Amino acid sequence: MQSSTEALTLTTVKYGDSSLIAACYTKEYGLQSYMLKGILSSRTNKKTPKSLFEPLTLLELEATKNSTDRLGFIKEAKLHYPYQTIPFDLRKKTLLFFLAEVIQQVIKEEQEANNQLYAFLKKRMLWLDTEENVGLFHIKLMLDLSKFIGFYPNISDKTAPYFDLETGCMNTIKPRGSFLDGSIKVAWVQLLGMDFDKVGEMKLSRQEKSVLLDSVVIYFELHLQQFKSPKSTKILNEIFK
Incomplete structure (x- = not known):
């Protein structure tokens, strides 16, 4: 089930050749881990660029909550507040x-x-x-x-x-x-x-x-x-x- 939440990005870990696992502290669910499939690939649609996941960026996420045996998935990510x-x-x-x-x-x-x-x-x-x-x-x-x-x-x-x-x-x-x-x-x-x-x-x-x-x-x-x-x-x- 997808839902919206504010989030602070924390860290990312490379997964495979083109993906990342991102740890985010969310307002609605606490600490969450998300799979960012293909985010490092030049062929991937840059609707969700890697730059959004710099440490402690403030985001708005449309995502599924992770469970004990499955990482969450981000459908959409955008800046909640762009740092000046x-x-x-x-x-x-x-x-x-x-x-x-x-x-x-x-x-x-x-x-x-x-x-x-x-x-x-x-x-x-x-x-x-x-x-x-x-x-x-x-x-x-x-x-x-x-x-x-x-x-x-x-x-x-x-x-x-x-x-x-x-x-x-x-x-x-x-x-x-x-x-x-x-x-x-x-x-x-x-x-x-x-x-x-x-x-x-x-x-x-x-x-x-x-x-x-x-x-x-x-x-x-x-x-x-x-x-x-x-x-x-x-x-x-x-x-x-």
Whole structure:
């Protein structure tokens, strides 16, 4: 049965010589996988071009829902919102590749609709497209995303000198495992308490940005089973020097 839904594209995997399997996070059904038959073939009708499935593109889909033993099929795909700046901005495009990897790992069990999570992600993508100074957008998004999966950092005791990455809490005693202190702990606390619109105003050194990104990735690895550091993390650190 076919139905219409908004969707955010995540990743694609080549299947055979001319097809792709696309993972999309849909508004109506959660995470879905679709077979895109012949999309890489020059002979195929380009009604559904491959460019529509760049990471975190906002789409309108007419498609069948996938089942436990069958991939979904897209009858029609079109842009829900055409990005105005992202396609022409290397920094923003790199952010989307990184975040698509993160989001796919976070929502891989989300086989049902989660309207709040979908609305959150959509709003953040639209913000990224319209803002010039993206700052620590990706780190702030990951921290806010942790609210939806149950391990949002507890910073009730902001004056404590340590943040324990393993427990997700501030600590007055130096933890034995992974932790943050000094300027990185201060930046972590500031970012958590900051409105999203202000992320471009935080001023950190290149090294601090790199350590902060590595820290949030470690935090996800510690709290989300099977989460692995995105392949694009190193590229992101280079782009945001």
